Amino acid sequence: MSKKSKIIELFLTVGIVVGLGACNNEVATDEVSPANAEEISAEGGEGGEGEEYSEGEQANADFKDKLAGEELLSALQQGGHVIYFRHAQTERDYADQVKADVNNCSTQRVLSEIGWQQAKTIGEAFQGKEIPVGKVISSEYCRAWQTADLAFDQYEKNSDLNFLPFEDYTDEQVAQMKENVTPLLIEQPESGENTVIVGHDDIFESATGIYPDPQGMAYVLKPDGSGNFELIANMLPDEWSKL
Template identity: 50%
Template sequence: MHPVNTSIALFLGLGIVGAVTPVFSATMRVPVEPASFGSGAIVGLPVESDGWLLSQGGEGGEAAGKVEEMSAGEKANAAFVNRLGSQQLLAALRSGGNIIYFRHAQTTKDYADQADPKMSLASCETQRKLSAAGIEQSREIGKAFQTLKIPVGTVHSSQYCRAWQTADLAFGRHQQSAKLNFLPFEDYTDAQMAEMKANLLPFLTAPPRPGTNTVVVGHDDLFEAATGIYPDPQGIAYVLTPDGKGGFTVQASLKPDQWASL
């Protein structure tokens, strides 16, 4: 488990039920839980969460078979509410200007292979592999993008086989970057989480080429480090819009089978 510092910035109108809608800048404001307040309630005080337990590092938490309380990042993922309806989201994607962050598609097993001393980035045989379902997920996502006429510019991926293979199967190309890799640990310190956040933020804040969307295919822990949201399940995508000032707005999330229904 790894701790991360987060702050809650929820602003509610009188008598309005609040939903988590993250907007990030260089000084992050990470919503942790949805809130429902009665008339007159106003919430906006920062809350420090040193020592809170987030999801297990290295994608190792999903197959552990343990019943545990949801982490802050998992709660944020479960509580996330899209800012845009389907038609608005599709229009925004067709216009370009967004970052689409995918967690790689489904794998045969779920464990922290980055902490395995036998794992080599040069050998897919030593890493977690895409399952048959994950391969199909990737292809169907690519077909949906073509059918929906969503323009894709640069496609970034980590150096892990499951990430770049997801990118290739869906979009036919990718540019690998070590900055999108895990750090080689199963559990992370605050400093390591901060390092992963610093590695990922440039990908989430750089405006795409005009008329295109940038795709980033990576992993769970980096996205959680940068946004406070643990991306689940495998294959989920979050759509973010950079503001051109080093920040971004998280607009929507889509599970692998939801692209075709946009």
């Protein structure tokens, strides 16, 4: 999704966006208006986003599905896939990993009302389409495990899906994130099941070169059993119910 599209999306949600802090069940609000939508969209993503397409953003825009519609649904119903979700939409999109405490939701971005609905919509589609889910693995950030919990009613936290505590990564730090996440992407699910991973943008990009955008986007991967995987399709939250 382009920066312009992100701004349009913000215009459509002008007013008070309600976020629920899962740790203390308190309601938080964040006001977004056309006057500050451009400013918010330019603040940077979880690893920092620029005004122009990065290589990862371009790869995301250029990606072509290998399976879609009924063919994709049939493949998913047979299992054997890893489905990597970038967490659902948050109140604002900015890099919080430098100062965030993964054990304290109040130090992190939290899901917006839209994000909560996205997660529920995804879960309802998986149930309705009878897509089998085995393990559900989440980063330790609240927005990730909240997405997993709302969609699939289960999750196990794994710190290998966490950001390194920097906003601008060196090549060595990107390589470290790739080393952390790749074993999860290449592990074959149990027979007849799909593994769901809920993580973050830069983590996925480190292993694939693709920056998953917008929030809530998923990529379907097929591990080959030999330490590699094939990227099969990407999906937006509302596309699962249309398979």
